[in-house]
Amino acid sequence: MQPIPVRLGTRSYLVRALRTIADLSKEFDAKPGRDFALIDSNVDKLHGETLRKALPHAHFFRIASGEKSKSFMSLEKTANALVDAGATRASRLVAIGGGVVGDLTGFLAGVFMRGIPFIQIPTTLLAMVDSSVGGKTAVNLKSGKNLVGVFHQPQAVFVIPEFLQTLPVREVRCGLSEAVKTALIQDASMVGFLEKETYNEERLDTNFLAKVAHQSIRIKAKIVSKDEKEQNIRAFLNFGHTLAHALEALTEYKGLLHGEAVAIGMRFAALLSRRMGYLSLSDETRIQNLLQKYTLPQSFQFLQQKRHGFTRINPTMLTKLIRLMHADKKNDNNAIKYVLLDKVGRARLPQGIEEKELLASLKEFLTLA
Numbered sequence: 423m424q425p426i427p428v429r430l431g432t433r434s435y436l437v438r439a440l441r442t443i444a445d446l447s448k449e450f451d452a453k454p455g456r457d458f459a460l461i462d463s464n465v466d467k468l469h470g471e472t473l474r475k476a477l478p479h480a481h482f483f484r485i486a487s488g489e490k491s492k493s494f495m496s497l498e499k500t501a502n503a504l505v506d507a508g509a510t511r512a513s514r515l516v517a518i519g520g521g522v523v524g525d526l527t528g529f530l531a532g533v534f535m536r537g538i539p540f541i542q543i544p545t546t547l548l549a550m551v552d553s554s555v556g557g558k559t560a561v562n563l564k565s566g567k568n569l570v571g572v573f574h575q576p577q578a579v580f581v582i583p584e585f586l587q588t589l590p591v592r593e594v595r596c597g598l599s600e601a602v603k604t605a606l607i608q609d610a611s612m613v614g615f616l617e618k619e620t621y622n623e624e625r626l627d628t629n630f631l632a633k634v635a636h637q638s639i640r641i642k643a644k645i646v647s648k649d650e651k652e653q654n655i656r657a658f659l660n661f662g663h664t665l666a667h668a669l670e671a672l673t674e675y676k677g678l679l680h681g682e683a684v685a686i687g688m689r690f691a692a693l694l695s696r697r698m699g700y701l702s703l704s705d706e707t708r709i710q711n712l713l714q715k716y717t718l719p720q721s722f723q724f725l726q727q728k729r730h731g732f733t734r735i736n737p738t739m740l741t742k743l744i745r746l747m748h749a750d751k752k753n754d755n756n757a758i759k760y761v762l763l764d765k766v767g768r769a770r771l772p773q774g775i776e777e778k779e780l781l782a783s784l785k786e787f788l789t790l791a
């Protein structure tokens with residue numbers, strides 16, 4: 423993969439692919455006492471030894487895996503540990519993990535000693551295709567996801583497909599979900615690529631996944647370079663996320679994974695786009711088929727599967743979902759803002775949707791298998 427630039431003036435950086443984890447050793451000048459690596463606990467178990475060999479100068483801190491770590495409690499605990507270990511304004515953080523560790527580390531780097539640099543080493547497909555690029559960082563509040571955070575760009579992002587060899591298939595699907603999103607909002611040719619490639623999820627094809635990551639990063643880097651602070655087109659990346667965030671809050675961030683919630687949210691946003699008269703029925707069907715091809719959930723039925731331990735979504739819960747959508751930070755003037763599609767590969771800027779229409783669309787969505 424050719425390095426992909428994120429162009430933000432003096433804060434520009436490159437997203438670079440490395441062949442192996444061991445190659446990281448060539449990328450860091452081993453200044454003693456400078457680098458503090460925050461590593462996901464599962465990643466530590468699987469790759470900690472190799473990483474410590476590649477980055478012998480870094481001080482490692484384990485972050486418990488799971489969304490719970492994206493919290494003020496974990497932020498405070500880690501900040502205290504950094505101080506105890508001698509971190510200063512001259513230190514640098516290194517995020518090694520998925521979106522959870524990336525978002526937490528980025529936020530901590532943004533506020534620790536009023537801001538220190540950090541590097542992203544994403545280890546999930548979702549973090550490679552999406553969360554490690556663009557400088558959005560945050561922790562969750564009880565009242566909603568990502569409600570407190572800062573824009574803080576990394577100094578560099580290293581994408582190492584080797585990490586994907588140990589990624590559970592459900593997590594691979596979540597990364598594909600964000601990749602599908604990126605294609606749908608901005609790039610019909612990437613949609614075509616995702617439709618054409620033969621895909622068998624049982625054969626973990628890291629070459630294919632690396633290609634998917636490369637295309638997604640290229641698109642995201644372009645969007646972020648044009649609109650870092652989400653004044654306009656960066657909002658496209660929230661496609662599917664309004665319902666997704668509400669579903670995650672409804673299920674209390676337990677069981678339902680972010681990428682799964684986004685897939686359900688995209689299917690709903692496609693239905694809404696069609697009902698609003700923007701998206702053709704044939705494009706809606708293409709989206710449905712694409713989600714199906716990559717084994718992504720696309721209805722509330724998924725929430726009812728026993729193995730995920732969710733409650734059934736019934737008509738009376740729809741108003742609760744709408745309330746949760748209202749709490750989403752991207753809404754203003756009381757209108758629930760939605761990113762919709764004009765067609766496959768082209769999104770529309772967010773627009774307020776009347777509650778009556780939203781409820782009617784959710785009722786139709788509830789009937790989907």
Ligand SMILES: NC(=O)c1ccc[n+]([C@@H]2O[C@H](COP(=O)([O-])OP(=O)(O)OC[C@H]3O[C@@H](n4cnc5c(N)ncnc54)[C@H](O)[C@@H]3O)[C@@H](O)[C@H]2O)c1
Binds near residue numbers: 489523525547
């Ligand atoms: N900042 C952004 O722009 C942005 C964009 C999208 C999503 N996000 C955030 O990202 C988070 C989701 O990220 P995620 O899906 O990466 O979840 P995650 O960080 O929770 O990782 C998923 C699981 O995979 C495990 N894991 C990580 N790397 C592994 C590897 N190589 N092998 C085996 N297991 C591994 C983790 O321990 C965890 O159990 C959410 O909090 C979401 O809000 C942020």
